Amino acid sequence: MSELTLASALLLVGWGTLVALDLVSVPQAMIARPIVAGAVAGWMTGDLDAGLRVGLLFELFALDVLPVGAVRYPDYGPATVVATALAAGAPWQFALGLSAALGLVLAVLGGLSLQLVRRLNARAIQRRAAALSAGESSAIRRLQYGGLLRDALRGGLLTALGLLAAWIIDTRVRLDGSTALGLTLVAVGCALSAAGGGALRSAGRGARLRWLAAGAVVGLVLAVLA
Amino acid sequence: MNGGWRAYLRLLAIQGTWNYERMLGVGMGYAAEPLLDDLKTIDPVRHSEAVVRSTDFFNCNPNLAGLALGATAKAEYDAVPGNQIARLRTALCSPLGALGDQLFWAGLIPALLGFAMAAIALGARWWPVLGFLALYNIARALTGIWALRTGYDSGMNVGAAIAKSWIPGAITRVGPVAGFAMGLALPLVATWYLRGIGWAGALGTLAVAATGVAVTRWYGVALTTVRFALLAILLLVLFRGIFP
Numbered sequence: 001m002s003e004l005t006l007a008s009a010l011l012l013v014g015w016g017t018l019v020a021l022d023l024v025s026v027p028q029a030m031i032a033r034p035i036v037a038g039a040v041a042g043w044m045t046g047d048l049d050a051g052l053r054v055g056l057l058f059e060l061f062a063l064d065v066l067p068v069g070a071v072r073y074p075d076y077g078p079a080t081v082v083a084t085a086l087a088a089g090a091p092w093q094f095a096l097g098l099s100a101a102l103g104l105v106l107a108v109l110g111g112l113s114l115q116l117v118r119r120l121n122a123r124a125i126q127r128r129a130a131a132l133s134a135g136e137s138s139a140i141r142r143l144q145y146g147g148l149l150r151d152a153l154r155g156g157l158l159t160a161l162g163l164l165a166a167w168i169i170d171t172r173v174r175l176d177g178s179t180a181l182g183l184t185l186v187a188v189g190c191a192l193s194a195a196g197g198g199a200l201r202s203a204g205r206g207a208r209l210r211w212l213a214a215g216a217v218v219g220l221v222l223a224v225l226a
Numbered sequence: 227m228n229g230g231w232r233a234y235l236r237l238l239a240i241q242g243t244w245n246y247e248r249m250l251g252v253g254m255g256y257a258a259e260p261l262l263d264d265l266k267t268i269d270p271v272r273h274s275e276a277v278v279r280s281t282d283f284f285n286c287n288p289n290l291a292g293l294a295l296g297a298t299a300k301a302e303y304d305a306v307p308g309n310q311i312a313r314l315r316t317a318l319c320s321p322l323g324a325l326g327d328q329l330f331w332a333g334l335i336p337a338l339l340g341f342a343m344a345a346i347a348l349g350a351r352w353w354p355v356l357g358f359l360a361l362y363n364i365a366r367a368l369t370g371i372w373a374l375r376t377g378y379d380s381g382m383n384v385g386a387a388i389a390k391s392w393i394p395g396a397i398t399r400v401g402p403v404a405g406f407a408m409g410l411a412l413p414l415v416a417t418w419y420l421r422g423i424g425w426a427g428a429l430g431t432l433a434v435a436a437t438g439v440a441v442t443r444w445y446g447v448a449l450t451t452v453r454f455a456l457l458a459i460l461l462l463v464l465f466r467g468i469f470p
Binding site: 069 | 238239241243244245247248249252253255259273274276277278281285287288289323331332335339342343347348349351352358359362363366401402403404405407408410411413414415416417418420422423427430431432433434435436437438439442443451452454455456458459462463466
């Protein structure tokens with residue numbers, strides 16, 4: 001983990017908050033996608049490569065999620081920001097596995113916190129049910145701003161606690177080289193399984209499956225040539 | 227359509243109060259407010275009823291919510307009976323959800339992400355990330371503006387307008403592109419991570435990946451990919467602890 005100044009830690013918490021807000025509340029501009037969250041966090045910590053490595057890893061996990069209807073899913077955005085901070089400044093082969101482990105735990109906690117925010121939103125609406133039934137526009141605005149504030153607090157807290165956990169891991173946990181590399185390989189394998197499973201599921205059995213196979217052949221050829 | 231741009235901007239936060247009871251309901255009410263402003267001077271009682279209706283249960287893909295928002299706002303100005311407006315709103319939930327999710331979540335987003343990931347794996351650094359953000363947000367902004375305008379212009383006939391629109395055709399075309407992009411990205415990204423690791427490590431990683439696909443497919447909801455990953459990591463740490 002690169003040395004974090006207070007300013008850069010605050011910058012990361014700010015970025016994690018924006019990323020958490022973007023997932024559902026506002027503006028859904030896709031900055032919550034791990035590939036974006038990781039790249040920007042990598043740039044903030046001075047290690048763009050770490051951001052891309054971590055971002056792509058969590059993007060593979062996120063490809064397994066189809067966030068439609070009321071489906072519950074992990075929140076990979078703040079998790080990617082924190083995992084990038086932990087991986088920054090170290091050789092990725094040895095840092096990626098441990099940061100992925102922390103990121104996955106945070107992603108699960110992020111998903112749970114999102115459900116909590118949704119329940120708190122419902123409670124706030126119930127409290128203002130009379131005002132809503134009377135058609136008071138001010139009640140709608142208050143509910144909306146309250147919901148956004150709750151989600152922002154969720155993202156900020158999640159990122160701040162995640163950075164604290166990253167700092168503790170960085171100062172306390174010492175892994176030997178082969179364990180660290182093994183963790184990275186397991187994390188990459190699991191991420192590939194998530195993306196592969198998700199791609200197969202969404203491809204179904206029709207034309208899209210044939211296009212998936214065609215893309216895989218082209219990808220393999222390019223991988224050999226590159 | 228007065229207040230159209232304000233309504234469009236507010237649509238970006240339509241999920242700000244997402245909850246398991248009204249889902250997008252309150253967000254729709256928040257976005258409808260600028261569109262319904264003129265109704266306050268025309269018919270204050272009707273305006274009040276319209277505001278109440280606008281916050282009722284609603285759910286769909288947020289990028290196409292403008293179709294429902296515009297259509298119901300127009301219907302309010304056309305003095306369509308309230309129960310018909312409520313029925314229209316309910317009837318639009320499923321089709322707008324299905325179309326929007328297929329177009330964006332299962333189509334455009336995986337297509338753009340697949341190409342961006344492939345480009346990063348091939349050595350590009352920043353630009354695929356910027357390209358992904360730019361292309362997605364342009365497509366989404368244009369769709370959002372079109373949706374609000376089409377909804378408002380069509381009113382109660384919004385269903386027919388959707389059926390005749392470009393959306394069904396775009397879904398048919400974007401699905402295969404997304405499939406191709408995903409297929410392209412996976413081997414390139416796998417190689418990007420595994421190059422230089424050595425054959426044994428690479429084979430081990432691919433074995434973990436194959437096991438993950440099989441196990442999560444068999445156990446479904448009970449063993450999600452994240453749970454499988456955490457379990458695999460825990461097992462590795464335990465194994466290394468016992469056999470250092």
